[in-house]
Amino acid sequence: MTRAPLAPYPALRPRRLRQAPWIRSLVRETTLSPSDLIWSMVVHDGPEDFINVPSMPGVQRLSVREAAKAAVRARALGIPAIAVFPHIDGAKKDAHGSEAANPDGLIAQAVKAMKDAAPEVGIMCDVALDPFTDHGHDGLVDRGRILNDATIERLVEQGLMQARAGADILAPSDMMDGRVGALRTALEGAGLQDVMIMSYAAKYASAFYGPYRDAIGSGKLGTGSIDNPGDKKTYQMDPGNTDEALREVALDIAEGADMVMVKPGMPYLDIVRRVVEAFALPTFAFQVSGEYAMIMAAAGNGWIDEERAILESLGAFKRAGAAGVITYFAERAAGMLGA
Numbered sequence: 604m605t606r607a608p609l610a611p612y613p614a615l616r617p618r619r620l621r622q623a624p625w626i627r628s629l630v631r632e633t634t635l636s637p638s639d640l641i642w643s644m645v646v647h648d649g650p651e652d653f654i655n656v657p658s659m660p661g662v663q664r665l666s667v668r669e670a671a672k673a674a675v676r677a678r679a680l681g682i683p684a685i686a687v688f689p690h691i692d693g694a695k696k697d698a699h700g701s702e703a704a705n706p707d708g709l710i711a712q713a714v715k716a717m718k719d720a721a722p723e724v725g726i727m728c729d730v731a732l733d734p735f736t737d738h739g740h741d742g743l744v745d746r747g748r749i750l751n752d753a754t755i756e757r758l759v760e761q762g763l764m765q766a767r768a769g770a771d772i773l774a775p776s777d778m779m780d781g782r783v784g785a786l787r788t789a790l791e792g793a794g795l796q797d798v799m800i801m802s803y804a805a806k807y808a809s810a811f812y813g814p815y816r817d818a819i820g821s822g823k824l825g826t827g828s829i830d831n832p833g834d835k836k837t838y839q840m841d842p843g844n845t846d847e848a849l850r851e852v853a854l855d856i857a858e859g860a861d862m863v864m865v866k867p868g869m870p871y872l873d874i875v876r877r878v879v880e881a882f883a884l885p886t887f888a889f890q891v892s893g894e895y896a897m898i899m900a901a902a903g904n905g906w907i908d909e910e911r912a913i914l915e916s917l918g919a920f921k922r923a924g925a926a927g928v929i930t931y932f933a934e935r936a937a938g939m940l941g942a
């Protein structure tokens with residue numbers, strides 16, 4: 604008896620490994636767990652415990668008291684760290700971002716309250732002036748130009764204040780040249796050598812930060828004043844570039860960064876992959892406000908399945924090689940995944 608020829612049929616059947624949940628889970632290459640998440644959280648200095656952010660349905664600015672409770676929930680959910688961002692009263696803003704290094708200010712209070720409530724949860728602080736400047740730029744501005752080195756001096760004061768308040772990780776998001784080295788030197792000099800730096804190493808001038816500026820009440824760029832350029836393109840990277848990301852990462856590592864970040868997230872997964880392959884250093888991705896807003900808007904219209912889209916988008920970062928993801932979905936995702 605001769606065997607029927609295989610020719611009309613596929614010689615190989617990859618679908619065999621997809622036929623049931625148990626085999627799919629057995630052969631899955633990457634997985635997502637709560638331990639991959641850094642919870643991006645906005646705090647504010649007003650009397651209300653919660654204020655909705657209209658462009659980010661489901662995200663609320665929290666009072667310091669609520670932020671401390673959230674840290675306790677993070678611990679219970681197995682979320683290792685929280686990245687905290689401030690929304691301050693507009694009356695406290697000025698051209699120099701004077702409030703940025705206030706040791707009694709909102710960020711210092713929030714860090715202390717969260718560390719008191721849940722000391723096991725890592726706290727990460729953004730080092731940048733934009734939540735504190737009336738013009739909304741991350742640096743000091745003089746006649747339309749962003750002043751690199753003068754900004755660094757302010758960032759160092761801000762970073763030292765955050766570290767002294769108890770921040771575990773400083774995350775410079777300003778994109779000034781040389782700020783990682785200046786922060787590292789200052790931390791060593793102040794006896795704060797255990798404080799980690801996760802640099803926003805490859806941060807692009809992106810349209811996807813729009814809702815964040817709403818969330819932190821950041822000044823509208825380019826309002827016509829000579830001291831308010833209309834975009835951040837002289838410091839944040841051009842979206843067309845990829846080799847430049849590797850140069851930025853190399854500099855930040857040489858200057859003392861312990862971890863690096865790529866931002867935004869999903870549109871820049873190619874950058875995540877290149878950085879991971881080139882440096883083998885813990886590399887994080889930031890699923891930014893606009894990415895959050897897109898998923899929620901589409902889901903809100905019934906155009907995509909919200910929970911599946913959240914988990915699939917977060918899993919994509921792991922597949923690209925990221926060590927973890929900074930995300931506004933952290934609490935929900937951790938709830939869905941189980942601790």
Ligand code: PBG
Binds near residue numbers: 731732733777811892
């Ligand atoms: C500020 C900063 C921004 C974000 C984090 N830190 C905005 C910007 O650079 O304009 C964006 C976060 C988000 O969109 O979720 N330096």
